[in-house]
Amino acid sequence: MSKVLECLQKQVNGILESPTGTGKTLCLLCATLAWREHLKDAISAKKISQQLNGAELFPDQPLSSWGNVATNGDVPAYYTDIPKIIYASRTHSQLTQVINELKSTVYREQLCIHPEVKKQESNYLQIHLCRMKVATRSCYFYNNVEEKSTEKDLLSSILDIEDLVRNGNKHRVCPYYLSRNLKQQADIIFMPYNYLLDPKSRRAHNLDLRGTVVILDEAHNVERLCEELASFDLTPYDLASAIDAVNVVLEKQAKEVQQSEINSEFSADYDRTGLNMTLEDIAKIKRILLELEDAIEAVELPPSGNGVTKDGGYIFDLFAKAQITFQTQNSLLEALEQILQYLAGCPGIFTNTAGLHKFADIIQ
Ligand code: SF4
Numbered sequence: 001m002s003k004v005l006e007c008l009q010k011q012v013n014g015i016l017e018s019p020t021g022t023g024k025t026l027c028l029l030c031a032t033l034a035w036r037e038h039l040k041d042a043i044s045a046k047k048i049s050q051q052l053n054g055a056e057l058f059p060d061q062p063l064s065s066w067g068n069v070a071t072n073g074d075v076p077a078y079y080t081d082i083p084k085i086i087y088a089s090r091t092h093s094q095l096t097q098v099i100n101e102l103k104s105t106v107y108r109e110q111l112c113i114h115p116e117v118k119k120q121e122s123n124y125l126q127i128h129l130c131r132m133k134v135a136t137r138s139c140y141f142y143n144n145v146e147e148k149s150t151e152k153d154l155l156s157s158i159l160d161i162e163d164l165v166r167n168g169n170k171h172r173v174c175p176y177y178l179s180r181n182l183k184q185q186a187d188i189i190f191m192p193y194n195y196l197l198d199p200k201s202r203r204a205h206n207l208d209l210r211g212t213v214v215i216l217d218e219a220h221n222v223e224r225l226c227e228e229l230a231s232f233d234l235t236p237y238d239l240a241s242a243i244d245a246v247n248v249v250l251e252k253q254a255k256e257v258q259q260s261e262i263n264s265e266f267s268a269d270y271d272r273t274g275l276n277m278t279l280e281d282i283a284k285i286k287r288i289l290l291e292l293e294d295a296i297e298a299v300e301l302p303p304s305g306n307g308v309t310k311d312g313g314y315i316f317d318l319f320a321k322a323q324i325t326f327q328t329q330n331s332l333l334e335a336l337e338q339i340l341q342y343l344a345g346c347p348g349i350f351t352n353t354a355g356l357h358k359f360a361d362i363i364q
Pocket residue numbers: 108111112113114117129130131133134139140141142174175176177
């Protein structure tokens with residue numbers, strides 16, 4: 001505990017090792033929370049003293065007795081706000097595996113209590129529908145969040161996912177957005193590694209690490225996890241399914257164009273619904289996917305069957321062969337997003353968009 005306190009006081013990173021069963025978790029938590037409490041008091045004392053122009057608030061308890069932070073005139077910006085503590089742990093290895101796959105959507109998926117949104121099969125549709133409801137303020141549970149986020153008993157309780165859902169159902173308030181609000185005021189937040197280490201997930205959960213104290217439990221797993229988060233796999237099946245999905249869009253769009261030409265002979269204001277992309281634009285996406293397929297096919301593999309290992313930068317050369325570069329990525333992503341949305345909204349047809357989703361994620 002004294003080493004933890006030393007790290008916090010000096011604002012340095014520490015690597016602490018201790019055998020299993022020696023109470024690491026408790027030791028880390030108690031030390032950090034106690035330090036935080038002390039800091040909170042010290043900062044309040046300092047603020048009060050500033051308002052009193054240096055006079056002592058409690059003459060029998062001078063400011064210096066509140067610790068260094070209170071008297072140090074040159075308090076670093078880090079100490080003017082009470083730091084939040086983030087405690088990241090791997091917990092169960094199976095859980096990590098699942099969360100890895102579900103990435104940043106798992107939270108909303110588990111927490112949503114809107115009957116219509118909850119029953120959507122794909123995460124993508126669920127998020128899309130939720131966003132639409134939030135934007136139009138048509139989710140009853142979301143509309144209640146603001147009012148409930150200030151309730152005293154919620155603010156002072158320790159809530160896990162099950163508690164949040166139970167609370168949400170009871171008070172008819174969205175647990176996902178409520179937890180996001182409560183997080184702003186929490187002293188300590190527990191989360192699996194991925195939420196912390198994956199930049200996409202950090203952005204999705206609005207997690208700002210500036211001025212926070214981060215504790216990584218079982219930190220020997222962190223390196224491997226960082227490798228996993230920075231990696232992806234793209235199989236021939238993914239690419240083939242992405243190409244199939246684009247083919248569906250091409251066919252549908254070609255039919256629509258034909259239809260609109262016939263209709264426009266009879267009615268000048270025939271309104272074509274759906275995708276706002278020309279046939280050429282869609283064909284371009286298909287060409288990129290085919291070129292990527294060819295570029296991967298052309299990679300020479302040793303006869304031993306062991307595969308090849310290249311420098312990280314190689315992936316950019318490979319993508320460039322399919323015209324995927326830093327210059328084209330934004331327009332490519334926009335086009336993919338449009339196609340995916342279009343397919344998700346097509347009634348009556350089921351297209352497997354997993355490959356296309358994966359491709360878009362990789363480009364991002
Ligand atoms: S706001 Fe909450 S309850 Fe409403 S749809 Fe989104 S996640 Fe579900």
